[in-house]
Amino acid sequence: xxxxxxxxxxxxxxxxxxxxxxxxxxxxxxxxxxxxxxxxxxxxxxxxxxxxxxxxxxxxxxxxxxxxxxxxxxxxxxxxxxxxxxxxxxxxxxxxxxxxxxxxxxxxxxxxxxxxxxxxxxxxxxxxxxxxxxxxxxxxxxxxxxxxxxxxxxxxxxxxxxxxxxxxxxxxxxxxxxxxxxxx
Amino acid sequence: xxxxxxxxxxxxxxxxxxxxxxxxxxxxxxxxxxxxxxxxxxxxxxxxxxxxxxxxxxxxxxxxxxxxxxxxxxxxxxxxxxxxxxxxxxxxxxxxxxxxxxxxxxxxxxxxxxxxxxxxxxxxxxxxxxxxxxxxxxxxxxxxxxxxxxxxxxxxxxxxxxxxxxxxxxxxxxxxxxxxxxxxxxxxxxxxxxxxxxxxxxxxxxxxxxxxxxxxxxxxxxxxxxxxxxxxxxxxxxxxxxxxxxxxxxxxxxxxxxxxxxxxxxxxxxxxxxxxxxxxxxxxxxxxxxxxxxxxxxxxxxxxxxxxxxxxxxxxxxxxxxxxxxxxxxxxxxxxxxxxxxxxxxxxxxxxxxxxxxxxxxxxxxxxxxxxxxxxxxxxxxxxxxxxxxxxxxxxxxxxx
Numbered sequence: 001x002x003x004x005x006x007x008x009x010x011x012x013x014x015x016x017x018x019x020x021x022x023x024x025x026x027x028x029x030x031x032x033x034x035x036x037x038x039x040x041x042x043x044x045x046x047x048x049x050x051x052x053x054x055x056x057x058x059x060x061x062x063x064x065x066x067x068x069x070x071x072x073x074x075x076x077x078x079x080x081x082x083x084x085x086x087x088x089x090x091x092x093x094x095x096x097x098x099x100x101x102x103x104x105x106x107x108x109x110x111x112x113x114x115x116x117x118x119x120x121x122x123x124x125x126x127x128x129x130x131x132x133x134x135x136x137x138x139x140x141x142x143x144x145x146x147x148x149x150x151x152x153x154x155x156x157x158x159x160x161x162x163x164x165x166x167x168x169x170x171x172x173x174x175x176x177x178x179x180x181x182x183x184x
Numbered sequence: 185x186x187x188x189x190x191x192x193x194x195x196x197x198x199x200x201x202x203x204x205x206x207x208x209x210x211x212x213x214x215x216x217x218x219x220x221x222x223x224x225x226x227x228x229x230x231x232x233x234x235x236x237x238x239x240x241x242x243x244x245x246x247x248x249x250x251x252x253x254x255x256x257x258x259x260x261x262x263x264x265x266x267x268x269x270x271x272x273x274x275x276x277x278x279x280x281x282x283x284x285x286x287x288x289x290x291x292x293x294x295x296x297x298x299x300x301x302x303x304x305x306x307x308x309x310x311x312x313x314x315x316x317x318x319x320x321x322x323x324x325x326x327x328x329x330x331x332x333x334x335x336x337x338x339x340x341x342x343x344x345x346x347x348x349x350x351x352x353x354x355x356x357x358x359x360x361x362x363x364x365x366x367x368x369x370x371x372x373x374x375x376x377x378x379x380x381x382x383x384x385x386x387x388x389x390x391x392x393x394x395x396x397x398x399x400x401x402x403x404x405x406x407x408x409x410x411x412x413x414x415x416x417x418x419x420x421x422x423x424x425x426x427x428x429x430x431x432x433x434x435x436x437x438x439x440x441x442x443x444x445x446x447x448x449x450x451x452x453x454x455x456x457x458x459x460x461x462x463x464x465x466x467x468x469x470x471x472x473x474x475x476x477x478x479x480x481x482x483x484x485x486x487x488x489x490x491x492x493x494x495x496x497x498x499x500x501x502x503x504x505x506x507x508x509x510x511x512x513x514x515x516x517x518x519x520x521x522x523x524x525x526x527x528x529x530x531x532x533x534x535x536x537x538x539x540x541x542x543x544x545x546x547x548x549x550x551x552x553x554x555x556x557x558x559x560x561x562x563x564x565x566x567x568x569x570x571x572x573x574x575x576x577x578x579x580x581x582x583x584x585x
Contacts, residue, residue, distance in 0.1 A: 026546075026547065029546050029547065030542060030543065030546055033222045033542060033545065033546045034542060036221070036222050036223075036224065037218065037221050037222045037542070040221040040222075040224060041221050044221075056224075057221075057224050057225065057226055058224070059225060059226045061226070061229065
């Protein structure tokens with residue numbers, strides 16, 4: 001049996017005559033885009049020569065410029081915690097490297113001379129260009145040896161973040177948080 | 185033909201092609217940056233020249249707003265593998281490229297880029313007379329009183345030449361699409377043929393009114409007459425847009441369609457047929473197709489500025505300086521007038537380049553049936569009506585005389 005269905009499109013707006021000629025609508029669109037163009041252009045020039053604090057475009061020039069709306073509570077800086085005597089808490093159990101979803105950690109264990117049971121990391125490097133700041137390494141650590149501190153590390157005003165080889169921070173960098181550039 | 189004539193020809197040709205090539209090359213930069221600003225983005229800004237220092241921590245001077253991306257593009261195009269499918273028709277495949285690029289560049293030959301120059305007079309101002317008197321005398325003795333039009337060829341059929349040469353551009357698209365031995369390319373070529381032939385008709389007819397009014401086919405004369413005609417006691421310059429406002433919009437629409445860019449990019453439509461007729465071209469061959477497209481933006485801007493906006497003319501600027509209708513006269517030396525006319529021409533061209541890119545980044549693509557409907561059912565009848573009305577008005581004006 002054939003079923004006849006009369007569908008009335010109630011949701012479709014009827015266009016007026018002027019809208020159907022498209023010309024007023026096209027002019028409206030061109031005016032809208034022109035406004036955007038000149039507002040953004042003028043705003044960027046004023047920002048560049050220092051007459052305007054904020055940019056009209058939200059995008060930041062990333063490695064040279066920090067986003068202005070970072071929360072002060074952002075935790076984006078790995079710290080290797082030290083004992084009061086200055087030795088590392090890390091025992092190189094590789095829990096953090098195992099759970100790391102970005103596989104950005106490289107740890108080489110070494111036997112400690114102090115005690116038979118304890119190990120310590122000979123190498124402990126984090127590739128900051130791969131880290132996704134998930135904090136799982138902090139959760140996984142049984143010794144509370146790695147923490148995230150409040151800062152944004154993935155930004156260096158000198159633009160050294162442009163080179164990915166300079167973004168691998170090693171053990172001493174993470175202990176003292178004074179990253180030194182290893183390559184030139 | 186004397187040596188002076190040959191030198192003049194070489195200088196004029198070099199000047200026009202320098203202008204056209206550089207405008208076309210800069211269009212890639214302008215398109216990137218302008219589309220970014222229109223869409224609240226920053227746009228390309230990473231390519232840099234290493235010997236330019238940083239400034240204020242922002243590499244603005246080093247990257248110079250992304251203008252070096254042009255050079256990076258060119259280097260990339262030139263060093264890529266020049267891949268050619270084995271099943272292509274090799275001769276036609278390479279010939280199509282010539283058809284795409286050469287006519288585009290040839291169109292600019294009849295466009296005057298500044299007012300006719302008297303080289304004998306151009307250095308004849310006190311500054312040069314005191315600095316280099318020998319050079320002034322040399323120019324005077326070499327060129328005398330000759331008035332030299334600043335275009336490659338002063339043809340008396342200039343408008344017909346423009347149409348003839350732009351018509352050749354169709355061959356580029358069609359042959360490229362056919363010889364590539366690719367379904368998408370063939371589709372693109374067919375679409376390009378249908379679209380470009382459809383839009384060439386309203387493009388031609390919309391300019392008939394101008395030919396009727398100015399009574400000449402020579403682009404040089406059209407520009408000269410536009411500069412000499414004034415309406416409303418000399419307050420309104422008699423440019424093409426004033427006498428044929430309707431034809432301007434028809435011509436603009438048809439010209440953008442001829443250029444095969446959005447909203448008329450049916451032959452290339454990335455989302456439908458990859459890159460259309462130049463799908464199988466790679467490296468600098470593809471780059472030349474792109475370059476000819478960008479050069480064509482500049483050429484269309486030049487044609488519109490020349491035919492409808494007075495070319496190099498500035499309102500009330502005559503050969504000897506400004507003569508305002510309210511009675512003020514500002515005499516200027518010949519070299520200053522020449523530079524002002526060139527500047528005016530360039531400003532008009534740059535404005536229309538900007539306007540074309542504005543349209544390209546604002547409007548969505550037409551469907552194929554909409555495109556054909558616009559061409560045949562709207563633009564063609566409107567241009568014919570425009571021509572008829574213009575003819576009637578011209579006839580009555582002639583009778584009134």
